[in-house]
Structures are given as C-alpha cells and as structure tokens.
Amino acid sequence: MAAGVTTRTNSLKRKAATQENLGADQQPPRKLAAIAEADTNQPLRPSKTAPNSTNNTNGAGAGPSKLGRGPPPLTKPRAPTLATSTSTNAVRRTTRATSAPPKTAPVRPPARPMSRTTWVARPGASTVNDERFDSIQxxxxxxxxxxxxDAARLDAELAQERAKRSDLQASHEALSRELTNAKTQEIAQRQELFIASDELNSLRQRHEREISEMQADLRRKDRELRELNEDLRMCQADLERERDTVKSLKATIAQQATAQLSLTAQLGALQAEKAAVQAEFDRTCGSKADLALQLERAQKRIADLEREAREGESVRRKLHNMVQELKGNIRVFVRVRPVLRSDILSTTFNLSAGSAGSITDGTGSPDPEEEARMREEAMAQMAFPDKMDHREIVLKSSSESATGQERKDEWQFTFDRVFEPHSTQAEVFEEISQLAQSCTDGYNVCVFAYGQTGSGKSFTMEGGSSDATAGMIPRAVEQVFRVADELKSKGWQYKMEGQFLEIYNETINDLLGKGEFDKKKHEIKHDPKTGRTTVTDVNVVPLASATQVRTLLALAQGRRTVAATLMNERSSRSHSVFTLRIRGENALTGESCEGSLNLVDLAGSERLEKSGAAGDRDRLKETQNINKSLSALGDVIAALGEKGEGKGDKHIPYRNSKLTYLLQNSLSGNSKTLMFLNLSPLATHLHESLCSLRFATKVNNTTIGTARKQTKHTA
Incomplete structure (x- = not known):
C-alpha cells in the first residue's frame, strides 16, 4: 500500500513539472485590439460560456478548475491568452465560444476573459492558439x-492488503483457539499433578507408618528371640544335668543289683517299718490339708493387699493433688542468676554483650582481685532474709538527690520460692518435680519462664549439655518417664507424644518441622468436650524415652529465632512452647486419664531504649509483638484472678495473643500453673528487675480456681 502511495506522489510531481515547462515555453500574447475603438470606456464582461473564469486584464488570473476526484496539480496551468492585433483596420467582430472538454477528462481549462462582444483576431493567430490549447487538453x-x-492500481493493492488482513485475522483466531485449548489442557494436567502429589504424600505417610510398625514388630521379635535363646540355653543346661543324673542312676542301679540280696533280707524289716511310715504318711496328709488351707488364706491376703495398694494409689493421687492445691494452683518461683564474667567486662569497659563475650584474657581482662571488686560493684543490692523457707527477696537502692541528700529505697517481695544465685538446676527442679507427677495423674500443667533478656530463662528451661546443667524440660520429661515405669506394676500403661512450637511476631512456627517457616498457616483448635488443644499442620512426635527428648531439644534450639540486642548477644526473639501429652489406661481398674505438660520459654521482656531495637525496623517489630503478647498474658492472669474471686462471669481475653490462646486450657482453672521469674543480679538492670517482680507479685496474688482431672474420652 505504501508503494502505491509513493507511485501516485511521483506521478503528480511529473504532471506538475510538465505543466510548468509548458507555461515557460509560451510567450504572453499581445492583446487583441477592439474593433470599436470609439467605445473604449465600456468595461469588458466575461463570456457566459466560461463561468469559472475571473475578470483579469492579462488573462493569467483564472481560478483553479475542478479536475475530477483526484487532488489538484502542484502547479496551476495557465491558459493561453488571445493575441490581438494592434492595427485599427479590423472591420468586424465575432463571438467565439470555448470548446468543451473531453468526457474522459473532467478538468476544465480556465476560460479566457472575454467581453460581451469578442473581437475576431487574425485567422493565423487564432489557429495557433487553438492548437496549443488542444495540445494542453x-x-x-x-x-x-x-x-x-494509479487509482486503479491502488485499489487493487488495497484489495490485496484487505485479503491479507482477512487471512491474518483468521490465523489469529485459529491461534487463539489453539492457545485456549492448550491452557485448558495445562490446567487439567496441573490438577492431575496435584491429585497425584496428594496420593504420593498419603502413600509416603502410610509407608512410614508401616515401616515404624514393622520396626516395632522386629524389635519385639528380637526380644522374643533373645528370650527363647535364653530358654534354650537353660533347657540344654537342664538336659546336661539330667544326663548326669541318669549316669549316676545307672551306677546306682549297678550297686543296687549287688545289694539286692541284702535288700531282700532287709525287706522284712522294711515291711515292719512300712506300717510306721504309713502312720507317718497319714499324719503328713493331715498337715498338707492344713498347709493348703493356709496357702488359700495367704493368696486371699495377697489379693487384698494388691487391692489395697491400688486403692492406696488412688488415695495418693488425691492427697498429692490436695497438697498441690494447698500450695496454690498458680505459683511463682523467683531465680536470680549469678554474675557472669561478660557482665563484669561489659559494665567496666562499657562494651556491648557481644564484645564483652569475646574478651577472655589479655590486657583487657582484669586480674582476679580486680575482677572480684568489679563483681561486687556490678551487682545490685539484693538480700535473701528468709533462710529457712527461702520465700523472700529484698532489693535496695541508694541515690543522691538534687540537693545532695542521699536517698535510700528498699523493696521487699514474697513468693512461693526464691532461689539464690548459687542454686543448682537439681535444686530448682526438686520444687517442681511434683508438678510432673500431677501430669501422669491426668492434670494439665503449665510452667513458663518470664524475665528480661539475658536473665537465664533459656538456661533454666533447656539447660546445658551435661547432666548437671540439664534444664527443667529434660528433667521433667525424665521424671514423667520414671513415674510411668513405676506405675506399670500397678496396671498403668502410658503413651506419650511431644511437639515444639515457636511464636514469632504472632506467627506459629513448627520447630520440629522441615524448616519451612511462614509457608504453612498453623491454626489453634480447642475441643470443648475433651479439653484438648491442637495446632494444625505440626509434627507431633511419639516419645519412647527421655533421651529422644534431648535430641528434639537440640534440634529445636538450633532453629529458634534469635538476634543480638544491647541486652544479650543471642537474645530469644520468640516464645517457645514444648508440649508433652500423656495418655494412661489401667486395665485392672478400668481407669483412664489424659494430661499435658506445657513448658514455655518466653521471649525477653525489656523496654525499647534498653534493648536498642528502636533503630532497627525488624527488632522494633519483634519487641512490640513480644511486649504485646506479654501484656496479654498479664491481662489473662488478672482476669482469671477476678473470676476466681467470684466477680461473676468475667471474660478472659485469651484471643488477644497467639500465646495466651495456645495456652488457654493450661492457664484456666483446670490446670496447675507455675511461673519462673528469672532476674539479672546487675545494678544496671535494677529497674527491669523491679518491673518483673511487680508483675510476678500480681501473678502470685491471683487465684485461678481448682484444677480438674482430665479423663480420656473414647469415641
């Protein structure tokens, strides 16, 4: 189409050039003199046969003619003017009309200006002008x-372009249909792929279950094989003994054969003795009847003692629960950690927690005497006046006012138990071991560690790698397994399973999963009938021994969200919740129970200016979420206290935080709750310690009601 337009433009340019060449070759003719010279003042009028021409004395002012449908030429052609003779002897005049243009050419040449009466020029000049005019036409x-x-060729090219356009449109529609079909097939294939993936996952899970069952059967078979081998060895030993006996008997028979004669002689004497033996036998039968009667009485006594032992176990459970309720269903323990070397260095040299932890020796480290002096200066003024029950802690502070007077402040707090800095992990667990016993009795138990960052919460709950430094979580699990083994002799069989969750920025992460944090949405579900709390899409691991729990703790500890703050080099920025579920059945008494042990390591609580999180957007968001969840925990405990005091149907705001909603059944009146308040001994943390102690006092003064035993419901 563009080629047709170019051709048409070139044609128009050639036409314009031709007309300019023709106009240049023509000489302007002289004017024809009028015959009647007397009437020279009368103006000339244009001829009626040339309506498109304009009045112009020199004949060059004719307007553009209409040249059909095409565009006008680039240059206007000039019509030749009539040559007039200057002689005065023209004797006649005539009227000459212009010739009509051909039918094929709609363009009309401009008419010559004529007056009403046209003077006839000389015949020779008129003929020349007519020939020129004809050639121009x-x-x-x-x-x-x-x-x-050109127009016809352009129309043909346009028709071809339209045909091509139609073909392209048809091709486009076909390709669109093919693309739609391909997308439909792809969606169907994706659906089939998703279905196949779900089936593969289900097959994998079933395969894993079958493998675990087969492994359990294999272990049982191995155990039976060992027992059978032991029986076989004993049978072989018995067989050897019997063979030896047979040999000795054969020797005896040989001896008796020789002694038969003497025995025959003695037969008479033996028959005499027979009568005496028969009398003795009768007396023995009477004694046997008496012994059988005594055996029956002893077996009856044993059955009565076993029944009394089972009844005693039930009584022990009740008495144990009564003791725990008398101590309070919500208790608060306070533990003050010792002063660390990094604390002294950070306080003396004004270093951060990370820099202080890296200094171990050299010119920057003080000598032992200097270190002891700095330790005393770094410690806050803490006292533990109750040396018998260990229930009191006193904090003191002295400051100088603006007037120069010394101001002394003293704060005294009382709790269920206060552990001094030198207390060991075993001493701490001894106080909460009875709560682990309550778990096997079918009660919900919740133990959570609260305190500022770096106060020793994770050490208290998880502990170190050695047996002496093991924390509350592994010790509580070992206690539960030990109690379960002791109760097997009384008919109890227990099944245990555990899960380890993390609440980070109000999002639940599975610490025992595959590490795909924030890719699965975990929801908390509460069953009002059974009182069980479950979390969707989390790994619940069956527990067979306490050693397995240590492995799970090491795995979860490496995947927990931590970050460095001004308070601690490796601060826990999330709440970790370890849940141990226990289900027990007694085939002898028909009893069943179900309890749970929740061991919670809360994130560090501190102010923004103390933690240094105000300048970091991520740390700021973490600190805000941590303080929000801890505040929600305080609100729940306060509401439980008001409800326990009988102030009506008080609403408990469990849903204000994922932490409180997860621990709803463990913080309610159906559970036993223990709060571990961890304190830093440093004087620089005195304000944070006071805030924590006031919160712990509020919790300690709360009564949440009486715990109820959770019985197992069967479908």
Missing amino acids: QQIAKIEAARAA
Missing part, C-alpha cells in the same frame, strides 16, 4: 488517464 487528458490508472 491532450496532455491534461493523459495526466488524468495516468491518475486513473
């Missing part, structure tokens, strides 16, 4: 013919 006709041919 022929050229115009050729130009129009060329233009018509």
Whole structure:
C-alpha cells in the first residue's frame, strides 16, 4: 500500500513539472485590439460560456478548475491568452465560444476573459492558439488517464492488503483457539499433578507408618528371640544335668543289683517299718490339708493387699493433688542468676554483650582481685532474709538527690520460692518435680519462664549439655518417664507424644518441622468436650524415652529465632512452647486419664531504649509483638484472678495473643500453673528487675480456681 502511495506522489510531481515547462515555453500574447475603438470606456464582461473564469486584464488570473476526484496539480496551468492585433483596420467582430472538454477528462481549462462582444483576431493567430490549447487538453487528458490508472492500481493493492488482513485475522483466531485449548489442557494436567502429589504424600505417610510398625514388630521379635535363646540355653543346661543324673542312676542301679540280696533280707524289716511310715504318711496328709488351707488364706491376703495398694494409689493421687492445691494452683518461683564474667567486662569497659563475650584474657581482662571488686560493684543490692523457707527477696537502692541528700529505697517481695544465685538446676527442679507427677495423674500443667533478656530463662528451661546443667524440660520429661515405669506394676500403661512450637511476631512456627517457616498457616483448635488443644499442620512426635527428648531439644534450639540486642548477644526473639501429652489406661481398674505438660520459654521482656531495637525496623517489630503478647498474658492472669474471686462471669481475653490462646486450657482453672521469674543480679538492670517482680507479685496474688482431672474420652 505504501508503494502505491509513493507511485501516485511521483506521478503528480511529473504532471506538475510538465505543466510548468509548458507555461515557460509560451510567450504572453499581445492583446487583441477592439474593433470599436470609439467605445473604449465600456468595461469588458466575461463570456457566459466560461463561468469559472475571473475578470483579469492579462488573462493569467483564472481560478483553479475542478479536475475530477483526484487532488489538484502542484502547479496551476495557465491558459493561453488571445493575441490581438494592434492595427485599427479590423472591420468586424465575432463571438467565439470555448470548446468543451473531453468526457474522459473532467478538468476544465480556465476560460479566457472575454467581453460581451469578442473581437475576431487574425485567422493565423487564432489557429495557433487553438492548437496549443488542444495540445494542453491532450496532455491534461493523459495526466488524468495516468491518475486513473494509479487509482486503479491502488485499489487493487488495497484489495490485496484487505485479503491479507482477512487471512491474518483468521490465523489469529485459529491461534487463539489453539492457545485456549492448550491452557485448558495445562490446567487439567496441573490438577492431575496435584491429585497425584496428594496420593504420593498419603502413600509416603502410610509407608512410614508401616515401616515404624514393622520396626516395632522386629524389635519385639528380637526380644522374643533373645528370650527363647535364653530358654534354650537353660533347657540344654537342664538336659546336661539330667544326663548326669541318669549316669549316676545307672551306677546306682549297678550297686543296687549287688545289694539286692541284702535288700531282700532287709525287706522284712522294711515291711515292719512300712506300717510306721504309713502312720507317718497319714499324719503328713493331715498337715498338707492344713498347709493348703493356709496357702488359700495367704493368696486371699495377697489379693487384698494388691487391692489395697491400688486403692492406696488412688488415695495418693488425691492427697498429692490436695497438697498441690494447698500450695496454690498458680505459683511463682523467683531465680536470680549469678554474675557472669561478660557482665563484669561489659559494665567496666562499657562494651556491648557481644564484645564483652569475646574478651577472655589479655590486657583487657582484669586480674582476679580486680575482677572480684568489679563483681561486687556490678551487682545490685539484693538480700535473701528468709533462710529457712527461702520465700523472700529484698532489693535496695541508694541515690543522691538534687540537693545532695542521699536517698535510700528498699523493696521487699514474697513468693512461693526464691532461689539464690548459687542454686543448682537439681535444686530448682526438686520444687517442681511434683508438678510432673500431677501430669501422669491426668492434670494439665503449665510452667513458663518470664524475665528480661539475658536473665537465664533459656538456661533454666533447656539447660546445658551435661547432666548437671540439664534444664527443667529434660528433667521433667525424665521424671514423667520414671513415674510411668513405676506405675506399670500397678496396671498403668502410658503413651506419650511431644511437639515444639515457636511464636514469632504472632506467627506459629513448627520447630520440629522441615524448616519451612511462614509457608504453612498453623491454626489453634480447642475441643470443648475433651479439653484438648491442637495446632494444625505440626509434627507431633511419639516419645519412647527421655533421651529422644534431648535430641528434639537440640534440634529445636538450633532453629529458634534469635538476634543480638544491647541486652544479650543471642537474645530469644520468640516464645517457645514444648508440649508433652500423656495418655494412661489401667486395665485392672478400668481407669483412664489424659494430661499435658506445657513448658514455655518466653521471649525477653525489656523496654525499647534498653534493648536498642528502636533503630532497627525488624527488632522494633519483634519487641512490640513480644511486649504485646506479654501484656496479654498479664491481662489473662488478672482476669482469671477476678473470676476466681467470684466477680461473676468475667471474660478472659485469651484471643488477644497467639500465646495466651495456645495456652488457654493450661492457664484456666483446670490446670496447675507455675511461673519462673528469672532476674539479672546487675545494678544496671535494677529497674527491669523491679518491673518483673511487680508483675510476678500480681501473678502470685491471683487465684485461678481448682484444677480438674482430665479423663480420656473414647469415641
């Protein structure tokens, strides 16, 4: 199409050049003198046969003619003017009309200006002008013919382009249909792929279950094989003994054969003795009846003692629960950690926690005497006046006022138990071991560690790698397994399973999963009938021994979200919740119970300016979420206290935080709750310690009601 437009433009340019060449070759003719010279003042009028021409004395002012449908030429052609003779002897005048243009050429040449009466010029000049005019009309006709041919060619090219466009549109529609079909097939294949993936996952899970069952059967078979081998060895030993006996008997028979004669002689004497033996036998039968009666009485006594032992176990459970309720269903323990070397260095050299932890020796480290002096200066003024029950802690502070007077402040707090800095992990666990016993009795138990960052919460709950430094979680699990083994002799069989969760920025993460944090959405579900709390899409691991729990703790500890703050080099920025579920059945008494042990390591609580999180957007968000969840925990405990005091149907705001909603069944009146308040001994943390102690006092003064035993419900 563009080629047709270019051709048409070139044709128009050639026509314009031809007309300019023709106009340049023509000489302007002289004017024809009028015959009647007397009437020279009368103006000339244009001829009626040339309506398109304009009045112009020199004949060059004719307007553009209409040249059909095509565009006008680039240059306007000038019609030749009539030559007039200057002689005065023209004797007649005539009227000459212009010739009509050909039908094929719609362009009309401009008419010559004529007056009402046209003077006839000389015959020779008129003929020349007519020939020139005819040649111009022929050229115009050729130009129009060329233009018509160009228009026809352009129409043909446009028709071809339209056909191509139709073909392209048809191809586009076909390709669109094919693309739609391909997308439909792809969606169907994706659906099939998803279905196949779900089936593969289910097959894998079933395969894993079958493998675990087969492994359990294999272990049982191995155990039976060992027992059978032991029986076989004993049988072989018995067989050897019997063979030896047979040999000795054969020797005895040989001896008796020789002694038969003597025995025959003695037969008479033996028959005499027989009567005496028969009498003795009768007396023995009477004694046997008496012994059988005594055996029956002893077996009856044993059955009565076993029944009394089972009843005693039930009584022990009740008495144990009563003792725990008398101590309070919500208790608060306070533990003050010792002063660390990094604390002294950070306080003396004004270093951060990370820099202080890296200094171990050299010129920057003080000598032992200097270190002891700095330890005393770094410690806050803490006292533990109750040396018998260990239930009191006193904090003192002295400051100088603006007037120069010394101001002394003293704060005294009382709790269920206060552990001094030198207390060991075993001493701490001894106080909570009875709560682990309550778990096997079918009660919900919740133990959570609260305190500022770096106060020793994770050490208290998880502990170190050695047996002496093991924390509350592994010790509580070992206690539960030990109690379960002791109760097997009384008919109890227990099944245990555990899960380890993390609450980070109000999002639940599975610490025992595959590490795909924030890719699965975990939801908390509470069953009002059974009182069980479950979390969707989390790994619940069956527990067979306490050693397995240590492995799970090491795995979860490496995947927990931590970060460095001004308070601690490796601060826990999330709440960790270890849940141990226990289900027990007694085939002898028909009893069943179900309890749970929740061991919670809360994230560090501190102010923004103390933690240094105000300048970091991520740390700021973490600190805000931590303080929000801890505040929600305080609100729940306060609401439980008001409800326990009988202030009506008080609403408990469990849903204000994922932490409180997860621990709803363990913080309610159906559970036993223990709060571990961990304190830093440093004087620089005195304000944070006071805030923690006031919160712990509020919790200690709360009564949440009486715990109820959770019985197992069967479908």
